[in-house]
Amino acid sequence: QVQLVESGGGLVQAGGSLRLSCTASGRSFSGYVMAWFRQSPGKEREFVAAITWGSGAFTDYADSVKGRFTISRDNAKNTVYLQMNSLKPEDTAIYYCAARVAAALTRNHLLFDYWGQGTQVTVSS
Numbered sequence: 001q002v003q004l005v006e007s008g009g010g011l012v013q014a015g016g017s018l019r020l021s022c023t024a025s026g027r028s029f030s031g032y033v034m035a036w037f038r039q040s041p042g043k044e045r046e047f048v049a050a051i052t053w054g055s056g057a058f059t060d061y062a063d064s065v066k067g068r069f070t071i072s073r074d075n076a077k078n079t080v081y082l083q084m085n086s087l088k089p090e091d092t093a094i095y096y097c098a099a100r101v102a103a104a105l106t107r108n109h110l111l112f113d114y115w116g117q118g119t120q121v122t123v124s125s
Contacts, residue, residue, distance in 0.1 A: 002026035002114045004097045009119030012087055016123070020082040022097030022116055029053050033100040034073060034080040037109055038093035038121075047107040048095070049082060060105045065091075087123045094118040 008020040020036065035050035049071040050060045059071055070083040080097065098112035 002099070004099060004114055004116035006095065006097045006116040006119040009095060009121045011122045011124065014087060014089055014123055014125050016087050017083070017085045018087065018121060020084070020095055020097075020119060020121075022080045022082075024078045024080075024099060024114075029078060029099060030075070031103050033102060033105055033112075034071075035098045035100070035112065036071065036080075036082045037096045037098055038091075039096070039118075040093040043093075045096070045109050046093075047109065050105050050107070051080060052103060052105060054103070058105060060107065062107075084121070087121075089123045089125045091121060092123050093121060095121050 003025045004022055006022045012018055032053045036048040037045050038048050039045045047062050051071045051073055052058045068086045073080040096118045097116040099114040100112045
């Protein structure tokens with residue numbers, strides 16, 4: 001059974017940093033796309049960042065986080081990270097890790113096959 005488990009969320013002041021982790025288990029994720037999405041109350045799920053899993057990984061970022069967030073992965077640990085710097089109150093949301101059983105990057109959450117339970121990130125002003 002595939003499982004994605006996120007950790008690293010919390011409360012931080014504006015301008016601060018957090019690092020989210022997502023560890024995958026249950027199958028090999030070699031060649032799969034991993035991504036982070038977020039959702040705040042009353043809003044639709046929003047793409048944040050994605051990374052391909054193989055060697056020479058490609059990345060994609062939402063414009064709202066480009067230059068502040070960095071997605072990376074550790075193949076040996078089956079883990080993907082989201083380093084979030086210069087956090088803003090509008091970054092407050094539940095952050096979800098997702099895995100897509102395909103190699104192509106996409107921002108469409110409907111094309112992802114597995115999801116974690118989410119981790120809360122709250123940025124105070």
